[in-house]
Amino acid sequence: MLTTKQVSWIKGAVFVLALAPLARMVYLTVTGQLVDPLEFITRGTGDWTLYFLCMVLAVTPLRKLSGQNWLIKLRRMLGLYVFFYGFLHFMTFLWFDHFFDVQEMWKDVLKRPFITVGFIAFVLLIPLAVTSTNGMIKRLGGKRWQWLHRLVYVIAPLAILHFWWMKAGKHNFTEPIIFGTIIGILLLMRVWWAIRSARKA
Template sequence: MALQLSNKQIGWVKAAVFVLSLLPFARLVWGTASGAFTDPLAEITGISGEWALYFLCITLAVTPLRRLTGWNWLVKLRRMVGLFTFFYALVHFIAFLWFDHFFDVAAMLADVVKRPFILVGFIAFVLLIPLAATSTNAMIKRLGGKRWQWLHRLIYVIGPLAILHYWWMKEGKSDFAQPILFGAIVAVLLALRVFWHVRRKPQTVRA
């Protein structure tokens, strides 16, 4: 039997997820302010980037988990989790712009063009911006359901780009365990969508 929650229970779950989602950011603030980080740039960049990937995977996992378990209330968490994906990607980007380039946009863009892994990550971040900007109910109504859905399918492009960015970033360190894990998770989550789409297509044609 599928787990069903009342609106009040969903509200409590959303509040708990919100607070838990802020804990990595609180760690960044505390570590920087207290001097606990020996290399603040590396810590902020690394932690924020990894948490952006965690939330990206969780966002992509909502639909498969809902379909496999019947927990339809999970959809009500997807928007918030998706916005936390953007939030940590924004922190990751600001760390790069601030600590690496001291808000020198020209120098940042030159670095983006020169280093492929930064270019790929920058593209993924730019593609996240319209998704975050259109996450409200008002924007869904303004765009219309179908156009909004098509726009938010950019997440299927952003996922592989984010994994490629992470892989290339780790290449110099020869540490591929985490990129492989993230890549496998994203690949499975996208493959499930392809499988369900292909299986549903003949039924649509017969109808």
Template sequence: MALSQKLVSSVKGIIFLLALLPFFRLVAFTILDKLGANPVEFITRNTGDWTLYFLCIALAVTPVRRLLNWPWLLKLRRMLGLYGFFYASLHFLTFLWFDHFFDLQEMWKDVLKRPFITVGFIAFVGLIPLALTSTNGMIKRLGGKRWQFLHKLVYVIVPLGVLHYYWMKSGKHDLTQPLIFAALVATLLLARVWWRWSSRLQNKANA
């Protein structure tokens, strides 16, 4: 299914605005004092959830593109990934600001002491080079192959994010959402493995 460049740009603009709605909702809830009895937990949970939502949606672009033959979807993937990084940054900022009041030493102790925070911190740090190299200029500087190799880190980062979420929820015995995320991510990654394996078999058969 081919779409005109103008229509694709319109779709990107709409998604760009929609992706900001969770942020504006947080701002509005803060102003209106509707964050509940534990505002820090509300913000932490909300920004963490939206980080995983956007990263999973970005991962889903390629499988959906292949299944529906919508090549124009690739034009949305970078923006969706960057929104994942945006909400991950808010998630980390909440942890650094409200939990540790910008005390880096105390924050680092917490990172080393609590495994679920360790995993989440590693995932966030892993997102930074992906965000910094998301521009066309950086793709040219790195070269296509090196850029693609670097951005395959997302296949490790997203499962780490899900593991972070699972461990956080396991203490509260509320594993429904983490297991849904785990099943979704596993499906998206296995689909890639399957397509690559099938492609290699096809190439051998053609040879």
């Protein structure tokens, strides 16, 4: 088992590394190395939202399979990075696509299904981010907090559907299939463990 100090070092390293994709996007944009900065940033923030979502869902299976319980200490931070990159993804849509015109944004959300499901997924992330503190866990109570955070099992399929429909216009389904397969496996593992626990009970 790792010591508390070692876990703190790992958390610090993960925190810094999680900001590297954003630093790269900013650097490439500022230095003018991109042909289409808007598309690059939109795609990059969306992709990293999915990457971190996969990491969050992978924490529990990895912990159970490896017996490394300290991994659970990374889940909250990884979850906040899901929201962080999801927020940046939403802001590129609101800012660069609509220049903060909320009325026009709503028209777009209601008009295009892939934006609709993406927007719903982002909105569902907000209560998870807001209630991520120890204080909110105490206020809600452990069970209610756990039930609320099971929204991630709704958010994940919505995020994949958003990605799938976005890629449908380009007839490029490779990445959505890969992400969907990973998330599907991670969710099915939870279903399997829940069934086993129910049978034992």
